[in-house]
Amino acid sequence: MFGSAIGPLIMPITTAFKTEIERISILDEHGNFDESLGKDLIPNADLVRLYEAMSACRFLDEVAFKLQRSGRMGTYPQNMGQEAPSLGAAYVLTKNDWLVTCYRENCGLFWRGVPMESILMHWMGDERGNAIPRELHCTPIAIPIGTQMLHATGLAWASKYRSEPHIACTFFGDGATSEGDFHEACNFAANLEIPVIFFCQNNFWAISVPGKIQCSAPTLAQRGIAYGMPCIQIDGNDIFAVVYAVKKAAAYTRATSKPYFIEAVTYRLADHTTADDARRYRDQAEVDIWKQRDPLIRTRDLMKKRKLWNDSKESDLQERLGKEIAAAVARAEGIAAPDRTDFFNYMYSELPSDLIRQRETMHTHSLGQDPSQLPAGAAMPTATAH
Amino acid sequence: MANLNLVQAINLALSQEMERDDRVIILGEDVGANGGVFRVTEGLHARFGGTRVVDTPLCESGIIGTSIGLAMAGLRPVPEIQFEGFLGPAYDQLCSHAARMRTRTRGAFTVPLTVRVPVGGGIHAPELHSDSPEAIYVHQPGLKVVMPSSPYDAKGLLISALRDSDPVVFFEPKRVYRAFREEVPEDEYTIPLGKARVVCEGNDLTIVSWGASVIQCMQAIEKSGKSIELIDLRTLYPMDIDAVEASVSKTARCVVVHEAPLTGGLGAEIAARIMERCFLQLEAPVQRVAGFDTIMPYYKLELDYMPDSARIGQAIQDALAY
Ligand SMILES: Cc1ncc(C[n+]2csc(CCOP(=O)(O)OP(=O)(O)O)c2C)c(N)n1
Ligand SMILES: [Mg+2]
Numbered sequence: 001m002f003g004s005a006i007g008p009l010i011m012p013i014t015t016a017f018k019t020e021i022e023r024i025s026i027l028d029e030h031g032n033f034d035e036s037l038g039k040d041l042i043p044n045a046d047l048v049r050l051y052e053a054m055s056a057c058r059f060l061d062e063v064a065f066k067l068q069r070s071g072r073m074g075t076y077p078q079n080m081g082q083e084a085p086s087l088g089a090a091y092v093l094t095k096n097d098w099l100v101t102c103y104r105e106n107c108g109l110f111w112r113g114v115p116m117e118s119i120l121m122h123w124m125g126d127e128r129g130n131a132i133p134r135e136l137h138c139t140p141i142a143i144p145i146g147t148q149m150l151h152a153t154g155l156a157w158a159s160k161y162r163s164e165p166h167i168a169c170t171f172f173g174d175g176a177t178s179e180g181d182f183h184e185a186c187n188f189a190a191n192l193e194i195p196v197i198f199f200c201q202n203n204f205w206a207i208s209v210p211g212k213i214q215c216s217a218p219t220l221a222q223r224g225i226a227y228g229m230p231c232i233q234i235d236g237n238d239i240f241a242v243v244y245a246v247k248k249a250a251a252y253t254r255a256t257s258k259p260y261f262i263e264a265v266t267y268r269l270a271d272h273t274t275a276d277d278a279r280r281y282r283d284q285a286e287v288d289i290w291k292q293r294d295p296l297i298r299t300r301d302l303m304k305k306r307k308l309w310n311d312s313k314e315s316d317l318q319e320r321l322g323k324e325i326a327a328a329v330a331r332a333e334g335i336a337a338p339d340r341t342d343f344f345n346y347m348y349s350e351l352p353s354d355l356i357r358q359r360e361t362m363h364t365h366s367l368g369q370d371p372s373q374l375p376a377g378a379a380m381p382t383a384t385a386h
Numbered sequence: 387m388a389n390l391n392l393v394q395a396i397n398l399a400l401s402q403e404m405e406r407d408d409r410v411i412i413l414g415e416d417v418g419a420n421g422g423v424f425r426v427t428e429g430l431h432a433r434f435g436g437t438r439v440v441d442t443p444l445c446e447s448g449i450i451g452t453s454i455g456l457a458m459a460g461l462r463p464v465p466e467i468q469f470e471g472f473l474g475p476a477y478d479q480l481c482s483h484a485a486r487m488r489t490r491t492r493g494a495f496t497v498p499l500t501v502r503v504p505v506g507g508g509i510h511a512p513e514l515h516s517d518s519p520e521a522i523y524v525h526q527p528g529l530k531v532v533m534p535s536s537p538y539d540a541k542g543l544l545i546s547a548l549r550d551s552d553p554v555v556f557f558e559p560k561r562v563y564r565a566f567r568e569e570v571p572e573d574e575y576t577i578p579l580g581k582a583r584v585v586c587e588g589n590d591l592t593i594v595s596w597g598a599s600v601i602q603c604m605q606a607i608e609k610s611g612k613s614i615e616l617i618d619l620r621t622l623y624p625m626d627i628d629a630v631e632a633s634v635s636k637t638a639r640c641v642v643v644h645e646a647p648l649t650g651g652l653g654a655e656i657a658a659r660i661m662e663r664c665f666l667q668l669e670a671p672v673q674r675v676a677g678f679d680t681i682m683p684y685y686k687l688e689l690d691y692m693p694d695s696a697r698i699g700q701a702i703q704d705a706l707a708y
Binding site for chain 2: 343
């Protein structure tokens with residue numbers, strides 16, 4: 001009505017926001033290498049070390065699988081096919097930057113210095129596997145999905161608070177991006193300006209649930225956009241792309257104290273864990289395609305092309321890894337059984353008296369009654385045995 | 387009649403109720419083509435389709451929160467939480483909404499959902515796959531809490547839970563899942579919520595337990611050579627305290643056994659109820675055999691944590707010594 005005197009008013013439709021997500025691939029599965037991005041990214045000597053690290057992780061994975069199948073280890077989540085993402089990050093970041101992981105980051109943890117036997121012990125049902133030296137700046141494997149990104153945010157916040165230059169890099173799967181905690185972490189880090197790299201390993205599956213149930217947008221990377229973070233998608237089976245992205249993210253994060261989001265597109269070549277049977281829900285044809293995209297194969301081929309590697313070096317490596325990993329298994333299995341009262345000992349800085357009583361009487365009394373209240377002559381304390 | 391284990395009995399209850407009532411739908415992580423990580427929903431996706439057996443995003447709060455909406459709209463959702471250790475994110479929706487919707491709305495809305503949750507230790511599982519948090523949910527007014535120990539009971543109790551008009555947390559003891567089989571009728575039957583089962587009769591002492599611990603209790607009773615009455619509560623809320631009273635009034639002695647930690651555990655509640663109702667008949671203080679007040683250890687030590695027949699046997703001796 002008001003506009004009628006001066007004719008109809010047309011408000012122009014403007015673009016409130018528009019974006020693009022870069023996708024980075026430097027060394028693809030066919031051996032193509034992008035010189036412009038990849039030229040001086042990884043020196044040859046380092047490339048060999050990175051390849052050896054991926055091979056070690058793969059070897060351990062196969063050994064762990066056999067240990068589980070022969071009853072020497074509990075449920076184990078294989079990392080096969082996903083060696084590059086955490087490794088590239090650990091390679092780029094400094095030892096004071098936090099690695100906040102779930103369970104598919106063995107390769108990066110080993111690079112950082114976590115002993116193989118620690119990871120084995122964890123899955124062998126032994127808490128001592130989590131006693132990671134503090135100076136490695138790695139948090140213990142997080143079991144509840146999607147929760148650890150908030151801890152990364154707090155850890156990096158503490159660095160910022162102390163005016164230290166350290167950042168945190170936290171890893172999680174595609175499934176984890178559905179948990180509320182993931183979104184909370186992004187929101188905290190972005191709005192409070194905390195230097196965290198959110199590193200999503202998109203392997204297309206969360207156990208049997210396909211990625212489209214977790215995210216209807218074309219990329220997971222763009223989840224970061226909603227929080228105002230720069231985002232990038234990379235080929236997660238390409239160690240060069242990982243190194244490129246983490247360098248870029250770390251530089252940005254350190255300079256601005258703001259978070260950055262990386263989506264690494266990868267694939268788990270094994271079952272979800274040894275308790276899973278992926279044939280129930282995914283096609284072998286899909287697995288076969290991804291076997292061709294194996295991060296180890298393309299790295300090895302490039303090294304051969306550059307005359308850094310040959311078959312005899314490969315067999316030497318496999319032989320060396322065989323010995324090293326057998327030794328790690330021997331250390332994990334050879335450690336003395338934990339004391340049967342062990343699970344009391346780390347409950348509090350000072351154990352409350354009632355817990356002390358529970359610990360002292362755990363093998364002689366039934367727990368539910370103070371021994372001093374038993375009538376005279378009752379309860380011959382008998383140590384129970386299994 | 388078929389000879390079924392716990393997994394199969396629960397599967398049978400689900401499929402029969404889905405057949406009978408199209409308001410029943412299953413949702414959760416990996417419940418579809420994969421049939422759940424314990425295969426409890428095996429075959430249901432193929433039979434009833436993806437609109438009734440729904441793989442959800444990986445989000446426990448979302449699973450329970452949307453179940454509340456589905457239930458308020460008149461459906462009968464049966465959400466699955468993959469392990470009890472992942473109830474954490476769902477706690478808010480369960481306790482802040484499901485449990486209180488009827489009360490808040492003066493009955494205008496109800497939340498007839500049944501959350502199925504594998505529970506407890508003893509299967510060599512990783513961290514947060516072996517806990518016993520039942521007391522937390524019993525303590526939340528507005529929820530019903532069930533934990534069967536046998537295939538027969540599981541089928542009848544689950545059907546009752548699905549037909550109940552209030553939210554039920556249905557804990558399934560993992561250690562029992564494939565431990566044994568028993569005859570489970572194909573025909574429809576229900577076991578009322580809130581009614582305990584006398585597993586075996588006796589005169590010297592009463593043991594009250596539930597879930598996987600019932601099996602440890604049976605072993606302890608056999609070893610003891612005494613005449614012991616074993617009560618499997620089956621439903622933890624509402625609790626059949628009449629059955630406990632009747633038994634303890636007869637035997638005058640009681641041992642309560644649970645896997646969950648001692649302090650604030652249901653053993654304390656049961657002991658207090660016995661004091662209230664049977665004080666004058668008691669010959670001995672009520673004994674508790676429970677998990678310790680520690681974090682459930684990783685599996686190398688889990689058997690040191692969990693009540694076993696030796697510890698239960700000790701409590702039996704102690705109670706009989708008075
Ligand atoms: C809170 C929580 N819910 C459920 C689980 C059980 N669970 C373990 S791994 C997993 C799938 C994780 O998928 P994703 O995040 O994509 O990681 P991926 O295993 O593919 O590396 C599920 C549902 C869990 N560990 N934590
Ligand atoms: Mg995944």
